[in-house]
Amino acid sequence: MVAGPVIAAAGKTRFDDIYNEPDPRAxxxxxxxxxxxxxxxxxxVFRRxxxxxxxxxxxxAPVTVLDLCCSYGFNAALLNHHVTLAELYAHYTSPEADALTTTELIEYDKKFYASRRRADATxxxxxxxxxxxxxxxLAAGLLDEAYAENLEHQPPSSRLRRAVAATGLITVxxxxxxxTHRTFRALLECRQEPIWLSAFVLRTVPYQPVIDELKAHGLTTTTDPARTYPQRQFTSAAEQRGAVEQVLRAGDDPTGLEAEGRYYTRLYQSRPLRMKDSQK
Known part of the structure; x- marks a missing residue:
């Protein structure tokens, strides 16, 4: 997730207080x-x-991955290490981790992840x-490079531009x-290699503006509208009502999904047109 000025779905609970702590425990x-x-x-999905x-x-050659809205690096942990999300939750809520300072936790994590590094890590x-x-x-060894930038409000730094130029896959x-589409535009304007994009997007969030931006930069986007992936439980009845209303306004059916108490996402896969055509 991101901190600072953001645009979020109306009625969605915000967790700003936990996104920028010194470590992931909160x-x-x-x-x-x-x-x-x-x-x-x-x-x-990201590994495939x-x-x-x-x-x-x-x-x-290894593919460089840019994880967008990477937070504490959990997607990188799951991509490059023999570990599950449940194990990460157990790791950071364990009595051992709870007793450590942030500096000590970093050293603890370095050993934890190094012992689980996959041979195909990129x-x-x-x-x-x-x-x-x-x-x-970055300090825990999950990221090779880290950039604290908000591309909704400022252009990418020269260092980030160089990093994106070597990127083959963006995940989010x-x-x-x-x-919004502004961040994707800023990233795609930096590319030198063909970039693919894999994005899990809440059904409450309009994604068409991003799809249109990607198309303007030569990427075609596909999704299976019948396939959904649960994100999390709602925090309140009010949050659920808001989500159900947004899904209905988007022309989707919340029955069995948001109506049952969780946010759901769809997976959108974007590829350069020439690559898509070459694989047919």
Missing amino acids: YVRRLAPLEYEIPHHAQD TRTDRSAADGTD PVIGLDSAENAVQYA TGGVGYI
């Missing part, structure tokens, strides 16, 4: 009881997409305007709605 304590699970569903993106180049760049969060993920699980 984040986990707040979201785990709500069964925040979208990174779990993204884990295999990374493999497909590498194959599209016809080389064995470079991950983290982008989020929550500076404490991205710096923690929790950010769309807090960021």
